[in-house]
């Protein structure tokens with residue numbers, strides 16, 4: 453994404469935005485995080501996906517310095533998590549982060565901003581978070597989705613280089629989710645780095661440059677949405693192929709799985725272009741051809757063993 457250039461101007465902080473090496477955290481017999489290595493470059497927008505209990509929140513907590521690793525190291529722009537937090541390098545939006553009932557949104561953001569060395573003016577923070585109209589609203593008058601967006605504003609108050617978000621849109625309705633992501637895209641266009649944990653695969657698909665899939669404390673896939681999809685079998689090719697045999701389907705290139713019913717084939721292919729060309733060369737009479745991408749959801753289920 454173009455943001456990498458913008459961050460490149462801060463040459464002193466380049467290198468990795470986030471670097472996790474051999475990261476582990478066990479709770480008794482539970483291996484919450486069990487040897488995670490991950491490097492996130494400045495300007496990347498990374499979605500952290502995985503089923504319940506995969507270790508996403510524990511990983512995020514270690515990046516934020518809220519949980520101490522059992523083994524391994526975390527650096528954020530070359531600093532330890534606590535140094536990075538103290539410098540305002542990281543902005544965090546956590547599930548259920550406390551807000552004050554009796555203070556207005558403007559007062560809450562001002563309070564947090566005053567703790568930072570070079571805070572963004574409150575009105576600007578609210579504008580960036582897309583909640584200027586909530587400035588005078590008290591904490592106890594906010595809906596669940598509005599509270600999430602106030603937490604987002606608080607995360608932006610230090611003008612951080614890295615935003616870490618744990619299920620940011622969990623309590624938001626469809627319209628709030630859309631507005632939240634619009635605000636977020638404006639932020640990432642300035643070259644900032646984002647790591648967000650989510651259960652919404654469509655959000656990962658739409659907003660992340662890169663997807664990291666966790667299962668049982670380890671990463672099981674890491675790449676662009678297209679790469680992660682292709683790891684799980686790429687595309688499905690269906691066709692009616694007079695004269696086809698099982699051996700002929702199995703011999704087509706890039707086939708990872710297939711079904712044959714009469715003259716109908718359904719083939720999973722890691723490279724559907726190659727499979728299709730070979731099919732048509734061998735069986736020019738093939739017809740009713742359909743090729744479909746497997747969604748991120750299919751890849752997610754297959755790679756996390758939830759099928």
Ligand SMILES: Nc1ncnc2c1ncn2[C@@H]1O[C@H](COP(=O)(O)OP(=O)(O)OP(=O)(O)O)[C@@H](O)[C@H]1O
Nearest residue numbers: 479482483484502503504505506507508509510511
């Ligand atoms: N403080 C703790 N004490 C004991 N076990 C813990 C603790 N924190 C997390 N765990 C366990 O570690 C594992 C990973 O939990 P974690 O919250 O990191 O997963 P997650 O991927 O964020 O899940 P979810 O999607 O449900 O939020 C789970 O089995 C969880 O029960």
